[in-house]
Amino acid sequence: MVVLGGHRGGDELGLPAGPVRRDDQAAGDRVGDRRAVVEAARDISSPDTPAPTAVDERGRSAQTFLVDVVLRSGGEERRAMASGQDIYAVTAPLAVEAVDRVLTGRTRTAGVASAGAIFDAPDFLRALSPHISTEL
Incomplete structure (x- = not known):
């Protein structure tokens, strides 16, 4: 981070x-x-x-993104990466997935918590697979 x-x-x-x-x-x-x-x-x-220009039928720009997270605890290290095209086009599906999980009770905790604590992270990322690529 x-x-x-x-x-x-x-x-x-x-x-x-x-x-x-x-x-x-x-x-x-x-x-x-x-x-x-x-x-x-x-x-x-x-x-x-200028605003990004749409380059495909879904209205996405040619911009790409990569989120690379490395977690270290003691001698152990874990890495997760997510990438895709036009991060703004990923925002709506991500928000809708989160709200749907909250409204349907597919959460692991209640109250104020991080997304990682509330949702099953690998399952959440799989749900976004039409919009992003992941490497866990």
Whole structure:
């Protein structure tokens, strides 16, 4: 998970003065460069940046995404990856799947909890398989 440090020393976007670092590794491990993060944020927020163009019959853009999660506990490590085309096109099916599971009682806990605690994560990801590719 990439985290942005406190707001001390950042520019108008509130980003840290140093590199972006992983919160689960030694402080010396460099994940990204502050300038790249700032440039990406400016590009996304600029009114001059055009909206993505649909490239297929489903209205998805050509943009792709990859979410790569590594969990470490003691000497054990687990990794999960999800990827696909046009992450915004995945948002609605993801939200609908979550609401459907809540309304039909397919949850593992009640109250305020993370998605991983509420849902069976592998089953949830399988339900999204028409929209994303996963590697567990």
